[in-house]
Ligand SMILES: NC(=O)C1=CN([C@@H]2O[C@H](COP(=O)(O)OP(=O)(O)OC[C@H]3O[C@@H](n4cnc5c(N)ncnc54)[C@H](OP(=O)(O)O)[C@@H]3O)[C@@H](O)[C@H]2O)C=CC1
Ligand SMILES: CC(=O)C(=O)O
C-alpha cells in the first residue's frame with residue numbers, strides 16, 4: 028500500500044493520498060502509483076490515453092518503455108524516449124522560434140496544459156526570461172486577446188486566485204478576458220514558491236463588463252451584459268465565499284486580484300475576519316514596495332521617516348503602500364501623525380487635500396488627505412513639496428515627465444523613483460529615462476521589467492517592484508501552516524526580530540510583547556517585507572537593484588514562508604498539527620518537485636519480480 032502524505036488538504040489537515048491497485052504481470056495485485064486517488068478521486072482510473080492527456084501526469088516522450096507498457100500507452104507514442112533535460116532543450120528551441128511575446132505566451136501556456144512538470148521546470152530554471160511572458164507585461168496583452176487564447180479549464184484544491192475582471196493591471200475593465208491574470212498569478216505560486224499546482228484554481232466571476240468594445244467583440248468569451256452592481260453583486264460574492272469554504276474547507280485561501288477600487292477595499296474589510304483571504308493589489312503591493320523603500324534607505328543614507336513621499340494615484344496600490352509605510356515609520360519611533368505628514372497623494376482630481384473643491388475623497392483616502400491649498404497637477408505638487416520619493420501607481424503612462432524627473436534630480440542627491448504601474452505600456456517612465464535624466468543618481472524600481480541600462484560606462488539593473496516577490500511566499504506559509512485569517516498582527520510580530528545593519532545583514536533581537544502590540548495595525552505584511560528586504564545584498568544595491576534578482580525569487584518565497592511558519596506557531600495562529608519542530612524542513616519538504624514521478628512501482632525492482640519481466 029503506497030500511502031503518501033500530500034501537503035495540506037482542503038481542511039488544513041494533511042491528507043493521505045492512497046494508491047489503488049492494479050493487476051501485476053503474474054496475477055498478483057500490486058499498488059499502482061499512478062492510480063493513487065486523491066480525495067476527489069481525480070486520478071483513480073488513470074491509465075492509457077487518459078494518462079497522456081492529464082497534464083499533471085503526462086511526461087510526453089519521457090515515459091520509459093516499461094512505463095509505456097504498464098500504462099497501456101506503448102503504441103500511442105513514437106518510439107523515441109527523451110530525458111527531461113532533452114525535453115527542456117526542445118522546449119527552449121521552440122520558445123526561441125517565435126518572434127513575438129504573445130506567440131511565446133501561447134506556446135508556453137500550451138505546454139502547461141500538456142505537461143505541467145516540464146512547464147514548471149522550464150519556467151523555474153529560466154525565471155527571468157519566462158516571467159515577462161507568463162506574467163506582466165505579456166499577460167496584459169494576452170488578456171486583451173483572450174478570446175483567441177482560451178483553451179480549457181483547470182484543476183483545483185486549496186487556493187483560489189480570483190477576480191471579476193474590472194481592473195486588469197492598468198488596462199481597465201476586461202471582463203472575462205481578465206482570466207489570464209489569475210492563471211498567471213497561480214503559475215507563479217508554483218514557479219516561485221513551489222506550491223503544488225493541483226492545489227490552485229484560477230477563478231473569474233463573470234458579472235458582465237462595461238467595456239463596450241468587448242461587448243461587441245465576436246471573440247469575447249464572457250457574458251454579453253453590463254456589470255451587475257448593488258445588492259445583486261454583493262449577494263453573488265457572498266454566496267461564492269460561503270460556497271468556497273463549505274465545499275473546500277475553512278482554510279481555503281482566497282486571493283483577491285484586480286478588483287475595481289470601489290469593491291477592493293470594502294471586500295477586504297468585510298471578509299478578512301471571516302475567511303482566509305488577502306488582497307494582493309493592496310497588501311502584496313504594499314509589502315513589495317515597502318521592502319524596496321527600506322532597501323533604498325541604504326542607498327540614500329536616510330531613514331524612512333526622513334523621506335517625503337508623493338504618490339501618483341490614491342487607489343488600491345497607493346493606499347496599501349502608504350498605510351504600511353506609516354506603520355514602518357512608526358517602527359522607527361515617530362508618531363502616526365508625523366508619519367502621515369511625510370506622505371502626499373495626487374489622484375485624478377489633483378493633490379489630495381482636505382475640503383478640496385473637486386471632492387472625490389473616499390473613506391480610505393481620508394487619512395491621507397492633507398491640510399493644504401488645492402494643487403492641480405503632479406508637476407506643481409512636486410515643485411511645491413520637493414519629495415524625496417515619487418511612486419507611480421495610477422496607470423498614467425509617461426506621467427513622470429522629463430521635467431519631473433529632472434526636478435527630482437535637482438531636489439535630491441539620490442532621488443527615489445518608483446514607476447510601478449503595469450503593464451509596461453502604462454509605466455510612468457522607463458528605466459532609461461529615469462537613469463539618464465538623473466545622471467545615474469536615481470534609485471529606481473518598476474512594476475514591469477525593464478532591460479538594464481548603460482550609462483557613462485556603468486550598467487544599471489532596475490529592480491522589479493512587483494507583488495510577485497510577495498504573494499507566492501505569503502500564500503505558501505499561510506496555507507501550509509493552516510492559518511485561518513491573514514490579519515496583519517500575524518505578520519508584524521515576526522518582523523520584530525529583523526533589523527537592518529548598514530550592510531544589509533540581519534540581526535536577531537529579543538522580541539517583546541510590548542513592542543509587537545505597539546505595532547499592530549491594518550496592513551502588517553511586514554514578515555514578507557523584512558524577509559524580502561533582508562535578501563538585498565550590497566552588490567545588488569551597487570548594481571541599482573532594490574530587490575534580489577528574479578533568479579532568487581524561489582529563495583525569497585521560501586524565506587517568507589518559513590518566517591510565517593515560525594511566527595504563526597509561536598503565536599498559536601497555525602492550525603496544522605503536530606507543530607513541525609524544524610519549520611524550514613517542514614516548508615521545504617512540502618514543495619513541488621518538477622522531477623517526473625516514476626510510474627513503475629518499486630516492486631518491479633524486487634529481485635524475484637525482476638526475474639519475471
Ligand atoms: N507593481 C505592482 O506590484 C503593482 C502595480 N499596480 C499597478 O498600479 C496601477 C493602479 O492600480 P490600483 O491602485 O489597483 O488602481 P486603482 O484603480 O485602485 O487606483 C488608480 C488611482 O489612479 C488615480 N488616477 C487616475 N487618473 C489619474 C490621473 N490622471 N492623475 C493622477 N491620478 C490618477 C485614481 O484617481 P481617483 O481615485 O481620483 O479615481 C486612483 O486613485 C495599475 O497600473 C496596476 O497595474 C497595482 C498593483 C501592484
Ligand atoms: C502586479 C499587479 O498585481 C497589478 O499590476 O495589478
Ligand SMILES: [Mg+2]
Nearest residue numbers: 196284285308
Ligand atoms: Mg493585480
